[in-house]
Amino acid sequence: MDKRDTSVEFLRIMAMIIVIGCHVNAGSVYFDRVNPVGVGISCLVADGVTVFWMIMGFFLFKSNYRHVLNRACKHVLIPMFAYTALMFYFGDWLAGDTDNILYGLTRPLSDYQNLLMNGLLKWAPVVKYDRHFWFLYSYMIIILFFPALNGVVNVAKGKKNLLIMAGILFGIIVVNDIGMNDLAGFSHAPFNGALGGMFIVLIGYAVYSMKDLFEYNPVCSLLGLIGFFIVNLVRCRLQYNITLEGGSIHLLYWFSSFGILNAFCLVLFAYGIKGLLDKKVIRKIVLHLGRVSMPVYFVHMLVLARLTNLGLIDKITAHLSDKYSSIILVHLAKMGLLFVSSLAVVEIYYWLKTLVLKAVHRNGNPGQRKLLTNG
């Protein structure tokens, strides 16, 4: 039986949907106006990455350095580079930016220089449809610093110590928020992102060590859900005022204290309904979607570009805007379209991969072939 934790897989799915929601978000400012509904949506879809960091903290410290490095290379680094190479050579064609399949193969030398100097050496994603990989670049930095983080965790052993550590880290993030992110300067740049990520990973570890308090507890689940909306309501109100005054939008980012509170609320929600998630059919669906959440995260930007080039995003927006004039509905429709399309791409990929592997297996192993024929 699959030993994976359904709550964690459910969190992954939610985080993936939130990230998709973030990437189809059209913002909240138009001309001289700030739309409160737009700000609200921006708040609700801001914290996918925070949830991912928190999940990382759940399990990171259960292994040793070598194991963590091996796992990160196998499951993150190699797929990331493979996907980057695919996007570099075929991204334009796959996204529908060009009809010429060979376009990427005839790139000038300057593109390779850019890839080396601004991408690899600066450890940043520079290829067209892998810009959202900044998260994975930061992830790899955190993995490199695993011994240091492990040291912190070992020093802060025991629930009380962990609570103090989480409280201090959260306090720093609150102070950073008050100072408009000038204190820590968190951003999507690899090291600045990794620093914020480390804070959340450690908080995630502390939260996970106390999961007994809220696991299988529907009341906690309800509190988590209510908390999520209340936190976002407060954040929306604050951000609305800040935007009106032309201020920074740092509260809308994953590294804000609101982001951490939201991620915590979602953890409460996911662990509270664990009883429901463990039911046979739901478990199967959740585990499957959880498994494909990473590939969906990989491909969704490319799929978004393809859908835009096909005119579907514009058509759906124009149609729903004319008919209902609802920002929420338009946003949900775009999210739904992108999620379903990305999922379809991933499912087709896995289906093809299975077919190919089966074919290779059959051709490569006559005994197996005979067995299959007899069967």
Next chain:
Amino acid sequence: MAFNNILNKGTNVLAWFDFKPESTCVVNCQISKGLSDFITGKGVKIVNTKEENYKYAILTTASSNVSEAIRQYHMNIDPDGAVFVIAENLAPRALEAIKANTGLICHVYIPYPDVWDVVQIFEESHMPSHDELRDAMPFKSASKIRNPRLLVFYKTEPAELVRTVKFNPQRGRNFRVNTYIMESRTGLRVIKKAANPESVSHLRKIVANQEILQRSYKSVALAGCRSIGEGILEFPYVEGYSLLANTNVASDPIDKIKDDLTNALNIILDYDPRQVTNLDCDFDSFKVSGNQVVCIDYEWVTRHHVPVAFARFHALYSFYLYNRHVLYYRIRPVAFFKMFGFSIPLMLHYRFKELGLQLRIKGILPMK
């Protein structure tokens, strides 16, 4: 050092000039590495003043007897050479005095809005009025205009005079193009030159755009361009008036403005959207010449699916921004766009797309 500003920052002050390669230039002032690299990059060798013959000379008005210095250098330049005198914070009377004292053929060029980020350079007699400039570049504060001048002394009147040059330093390097309006005895012509080697391919795209648009436009004619060298395109200068020449945004009733804009939009968006989308369909890119509407600028054309509604939004957005100092007090942007059938979710969506387009032009996001 009054001239440091121009010489250190303003390579654009001289970037428009067609320096002949393999020529020599005397520089009688301290110039920045940037400007020196720029000149040598054009294939011009910088020599010292002891050389007897050179094609170009660059000096400032810092010396005590400028007119005499200009005459000295002017004597030594080649017949098709030029003496550049860079002047800043010089009173108009002093400028006139220099011109009069030297008695040489001189054209004065005025960089706008200032020497720090030159967007346009005007030959003195073609400098638009203060108000026209403010209208043309509403984002630039007119008060920023200092009085930097570039005086170009020729031996003989040049066969073709540069009237104005427009730069676009705000664009990404791949899209930087210098647009010249040239005047000669045969008439006017427009030249677009790649500002750097990376933008040569952008000019090739303009030629391709022309071919596509010619097929797609039903009633609009195109000011056809032709390549006259690597990274150089020639366009005819189209005499005519704007599509909105009869629209006064300050005094016309809003309904009339709406009707005028609707009519103009129907003309400029009269292409086959299945084939192409012209994102350069600002009202300024079209002129009425004779009884025909002519598209004079078509840099941003895409074969990707872009809804006509977005092209419409883009044209109206540019129009509103251009006239916002007047329009804002008459009709707020949301009401303005609602008037043309854009709902709030659509405004958010298209404004976001517009932002993406601007970021692509600026080179921050990769162009499709």
